[in-house]
Amino acid sequence: TQLLEQSPQFLSIQEGENLTVYCNSSSVFSSLQWYRQEPGEGPVLLVTVVTGGEVKKLKRLTFQFGDARKDSSLHITAAQPGDTGLYLCAGDWAGKSTFGDGTTLTVKP
Amino acid sequence: GAVVSQHPSWVICKSGTSVKIECRSLDFQATTMFWYRQFPKQSLMLMATSNEGSKATYEQGVEKDKFLINHASLTLSTLTVTSAHPEDSSFYICSARDYGGSGYGYTFGSGTRLTVV
Numbered sequence: 560t561q562l563l564e565q566s567p568q569f570l571s572i573q574e575g576e577n578l579t580v581y582c583n584s585s586s587v588f589s590s591l592q593w594y595r596q597e598p599g600e601g602p603v604l605l606v607t608v609v610t611g612g613e614v615k616k617l618k619r620l621t622f623q624f625g626d627a628r629k630d631s632s633l634h635i636t637a638a639q640p641g642d643t644g645l646y647l648c649a650g651d652w653a654g655k656s657t658f659g660d661g662t663t664l665t666v667k668p
Numbered sequence: 669g670a671v672v673s674q675h676p677s678w679v680i681c682k683s684g685t686s687v688k689i690e691c692r693s694l695d696f697q698a699t700t701m702f703w704y705r706q707f708p709k710q711s712l713m714l715m716a717t718s719n720e721g722s723k724a725t726y727e728q729g730v731e732k733d734k735f736l737i738n739h740a741s742l743t744l745s746t747l748t749v750t751s752a753h754p755e756d757s758s759f760y761i762c763s764a765r766d767y768g769g770s771g772y773g774y775t776f777g778s779g780t781r782l783t784v785v
Contacts (some may be wrong), residue, residue, distance in 0.1 A: 592773040601674070601761050601776030602712070647711060649774075654717075655702060656763070656774050661711040 562586060563648055565659035573667050575637050580662045582648030583630045589651060591631045593622055596645040596661075605633075638666045670696050670766035674777025681752055681784055689747045689780045691718075691762030697742035698764035702774070703735075706759045718745040718762075752784040 566581050582591065590609045594602035606615050608624035608631060615622045619642075621634040635642055643666050648659040671694040681687050691701055699720045704712040716737055717725040724737035734756075736748040749756050759781050763774040 594773075594776075599759075599779065599781065601672075601763075601779045604773035604775070607773050645709070645711075655714060657714070658711045661709075663709055 562652055562657050563650060563659035565646075565648055565662050567662060568660060569663050569665075571665040571667065572638055574639055576666075578635050578638055578664070580633045580646055580648075580664075581630070582632065582659050584650070585629065586650075586652070587628050589628070591624060591628075591648055591650045592656070593631070593633055594647045594649060596647060602645075602647055635664075638664075640666045640668050642666050670764075670775040672762065672764050672775045672777045674762055674780055676780060677778060678781040679783070681782070683753055683784055684751055686748055686750045687752055687782060689749075689760055689762075689782075691745045691747070691764070691777050693743045693764050693766070693775075696764075696766040698745075698766070699742060701739060701745040701762055701764045703737065703745075703747050704761045704763065706761060706779075708759075712761060715747075718747075720745075749782065752782070754784045757782055757784045 563584050590607055592607045593605045596602040606622045611626045611628045613624040619636045623632045646662045649656045673692045673694050675690045701718040703715045705715050706712050714727050715730045718737045718739040720739045726732050739745040759779050761779045763776045765774045
């Protein structure tokens, strides 16, 4: 059973469109992280959310942590081709980082 | 920020040979490091937790004798794929957490692409 479920798994959109990626769990996490990974590279940390209800913004990216700390979302405004990549959510579970299945985003020019 | 260096970035080896992958924390000490395996367009699958000065903890289904982990110092963990076979071909990534840093996230190496022919 996957502890963290991400949706959608694949997303292909045109440049300028908005999108939201979801990360859901039945478990409570003390924190959740979002990473972006490009082909052939390791994941790079985008943000960590810690407080229930927290909203963090990173330029065109907005991250939310659910009030119950069981889910999170990533919203990208006016997507650009440079946003293309694999987006992963992760949370600490039993002292190690557990990852969602990932969302492969393709932004077409 | 915290930096994790992984080497080599890619390796091709013959079936039956062993390959060693190194993971170094460059500017912080890591008592614990993690090794992941990733298939194309899939997420990271945790293989094992590497503990400095003690035995690694392997996830269910991961062969201990196949994937040897050594964490001999606070800045270096190695993963050796023994008697490699084509099905071991994959992208291997290590990570560590800098507890002295301001964030909660893990820092990842750049990965090693292993191809067994």
